[in-house]
Amino acid sequence: MARMSPGERRQAIVDAALTVALRKGLAATTVRDVAAQMGTSSGLIHHYFESMDEVLAAAFEQAAAADLAVTTAAMESSIDPIDKLVAYLVSYTRVDQDWAFQVWLDAWAEASRRPAVQRASVNLNVAWQQLLVKTIESGIEQGVMTCPEPEAAAWRILSLQDGLSLQVVAHGTILDRITVSNWVARLAEIELGLVEGSLEERRRSVL
Amino acid sequence: MARMSPGERRQAIVDAALTVALRKGLAATTVRDVAAQMGTSSGLIHHYFESMDEVLAAAFEQAAAADLAVTTAAMESSIDPIDKLVAYLVSYTRVDQDWAFQVWLDAWAEASRRPAVQRASVNLNVAWQQLLVKTIESGIEQGVMTCPEPEAAAWRILSLQDGLSLQVVAHGTILDRITVSNWVARLAEIELGLVEGSLEERRRSVL
DNA sequence: GGGCCTGTTGGACAGTTGCGCAATTGACTC
DNA sequence: GAGTCAATTGCGCAACTGTCCAACAGGCCC
Numbered sequence: 319m320a321r322m323s324p325g326e327r328r329q330a331i332v333d334a335a336l337t338v339a340l341r342k343g344l345a346a347t348t349v350r351d352v353a354a355q356m357g358t359s360s361g362l363i364h365h366y367f368e369s370m371d372e373v374l375a376a377a378f379e380q381a382a383a384a385d386l387a388v389t390t391a392a393m394e395s396s397i398d399p400i401d402k403l404v405a406y407l408v409s410y411t412r413v414d415q416d417w418a419f420q421v422w423l424d425a426w427a428e429a430s431r432r433p434a435v436q437r438a439s440v441n442l443n444v445a446w447q448q449l450l451v452k453t454i455e456s457g458i459e460q461g462v463m464t465c466p467e468p469e470a471a472a473w474r475i476l477s478l479q480d481g482l483s484l485q486v487v488a489h490g491t492i493l494d495r496i497t498v499s500n501w502v503a504r505l506a507e508i509e510l511g512l513v514e515g516s517l518e519e520r521r522r523s524v525l
Numbered sequence: 526m527a528r529m530s531p532g533e534r535r536q537a538i539v540d541a542a543l544t545v546a547l548r549k550g551l552a553a554t555t556v557r558d559v560a561a562q563m564g565t566s567s568g569l570i571h572h573y574f575e576s577m578d579e580v581l582a583a584a585f586e587q588a589a590a591a592d593l594a595v596t597t598a599a600m601e602s603s604i605d606p607i608d609k610l611v612a613y614l615v616s617y618t619r620v621d622q623d624w625a626f627q628v629w630l631d632a633w634a635e636a637s638r639r640p641a642v643q644r645a646s647v648n649l650n651v652a653w654q655q656l657l658v659k660t661i662e663s664g665i666e667q668g669v670m671t672c673p674e675p676e677a678a679a680w681r682i683l684s685l686q687d688g689l690s691l692q693v694v695a696h697g698t699i700l701d702r703i704t705v706s707n708w709v710a711r712l713a714e715i716e717l718g719l720v721e722g723s724l725e726e727r728r729r730s731v732l
Numbered sequence: 733g734g735g736c737c738t739g740t741t742g743g744a745c746a747g748t749t750g751c752g753c754a755a756t757t758g759a760c761t762c
Numbered sequence: 763g764a765g766t767c768a769a770t771t772g773c774g775c776a777a778c779t780g781t782c783c784a785a786c787a788g789g790c791c792c
Contacts, residue, residue, distance in 0.1 A: 321758060321769055343638055345552055349750060359771045364751060420637060427634035429695040430627060431550055440696045473700065474708055477688030482680070484687060488636040489647045493680065501681055508715060528739055528788060556780060566741045568782080577780060734792090741786070748779065756771065762764090 328366050330356055335377035344374055344424035344435075375434035381421045382442040390449065399457035403506060404521045406453065410479060411499045419487045422480075447472045454510060464511035471509040478505050535573050537563055542584035543628075551581055551631035551642075582641035588628045589649040597656065606664035610713060611727045613660065617686060618706040626694045629687075654679045661717060671718035678716040685712050 322330060334355035339347045349370055353360040367373045389409040393402045429436040450472035457463030465471050482498040503517040529537065541562035546554045556577055560567040574580045596616040600609045636643040657679035664670030672678050689705040710724040 324769085327769080343634070345634075346638075348748080350748085359773095360750090361752080361772070362770060365769075370750060420634075423630075423634040426691055426695040427550070427552075427627075427630040430697075436696065440699065443692065443696065444699070470708070473689070473692070474685065474712070477692065478681065478685045479688070480691060481684030481686070481688030484633055484691075485650065485680070485684065488633040489643065489650065490637075492647065492651070501677070505681070505712075531739085534739080555778080557778085566743095567780095568742070569740060571781065572739070735790105736792100737788105737790085739786105739788080741784100743783095743785105745782080746780100749777080750775105752775085753773095754771100755773105756769105758769080759767095761766080 324366070327362075331363055331366055331373065332376045332380050335373050336381050339374070339377050339381070339421060339424075340418070344378060344421060345428060347374060347377070349373075371432055371434055375432070375438050378421055378425050378435060379438040379442070381418060382425075382438070385418050386442060386445055386449070393449070393453070398462075399453055399460060400462055400512070400517070400520060402453045403457070403510075404517060406450065407499055407503055407506070407517065408521060410483075410502075411495050419483055423484065423488060443476075447476050450475060457510065465509060475502060475506050475509060478502055531573070534569075538570055538573055538580060539583045539587050542580050543588055546581070546584050546588075546628060546631070551585060551628060552635055554581060554584075556580075578639055578641045581635075582639070582645050585628055585632045585642060586645040586649065588625055589632075589645070592625050593649060593652055593656070600656070600660070605669075606660055606667060607669055607719070607724070607727060609660045610664070610717075611724060613657065614706055614710055614713070614724065615728060617690075617709075618702050626690055630691065630695060650683075654683050657682060664717065672716060682709060682713050682716060685709055 331352060335347060335352045338351045338355050342351065349360045349363050352363055352373065356362075363370075363373065367376075389406060392405040392409045396402045396405055425435055425439045429439045447469075451468050454463060454465050454468040454471060458465060458468070479498070479502045482493060482501060483495075485493045486495055486498060500518060503521070504514070506512070507514055507517055538559060542554060542559045545558045545562050549558065556567045556570050559570055559580065563569075570577075570580060574583075596613060599612045599616045603609045603612055632642055632646045636646045654676075658675050661670060661672050661675040661679060665672060665675070686705070686709045689700060689708060690702075692700045693702055693705060707725060710728070711721070713719070714721055714724055
């Protein structure tokens, strides 16, 4: 296959691993799968990564970081904290639509057994939570939100979202994404002292 | 190995599978692992189960059903709906303490790829939710709770619990079980029209 | 006791896994 | 052009996987 610079090739491997992982699951992704996806030999992968574990950790990290970047970008297009929050909720709903959330389920399950995966998972979960924290803090500053404990409230909103999304992705028919989004918005309204239904109303004008 | 009756042997296989799964993870549990755990040959397992998938599904089902039974029993010792709810929250906290929740994480990750696991996971998740629904409905009936949508409220309480517990089990240090329990109780108070802090107060008198 | 039923064995089977390594290729410098 | 170095190959290795099956063995009935 075409020769690449080390940087490019490393990236190509991670990209290929992610493509396969989204289809087959993180744990079921093999060296040969990744090589076939790239159209190269399998030996090449071990020329760039010490072990398959590292490849999988890098792939998960990239997937999660990409989602985070998309949501961050969507939020930055707004200045108003409440608009930012709406952008967050809309973006997360879209994330679920992709199979990206399945990668999170795989990562959470593997975390306690694969240190590299756990490190990436912790960092990215905290990053998501901090995204909410910053929004809440600026909302408080501007006097449009009230929240005694932004850190705690962010964990609760994020965790409700994760717990409900989990039902959608793992079990399929029990709940749907729209309902999840509405319920999370409702909790956010309660946590941040917003008028009931105000987030949903604002979201409808965005979509 | 010692001859067993079909019922006993089937149970022994499921027990052994569960023991291995708690240590290695559901997906990484192999026929030979289970056989070694029982001290028998590997062929024996296929004499009782059509496939390894079924063994794993049965193991998960048993683990989850056992937890559910413990919580159900704890709740039945109370008559008052609010006491039942407190028993539920206390029991769930204890469940996390075990490694039982890790099995749930494995099951959720595997659900979309293993039909047998998905069926078991859906059934047991719904059973947990219904446990809450029944409690809420009797609380409404007796006039000690108010809740416009018991089904939806139960999903939200359960999902917050799952999402927060996930952080405890997968990531270890970010949150602790006590905090999770307090936060879930707080959401329950909001959802069910209870006085803030009343559940925690009641729980303290139980412990 | 003999025959039968079935739980149980242990290995064969074909497939897959992560990993290592000698050989090859292509791109670069002198 | 010759020489060099690293990216890339493709196969081999040992270990593992789920599944299957002929053989064995222990308990039960006649």
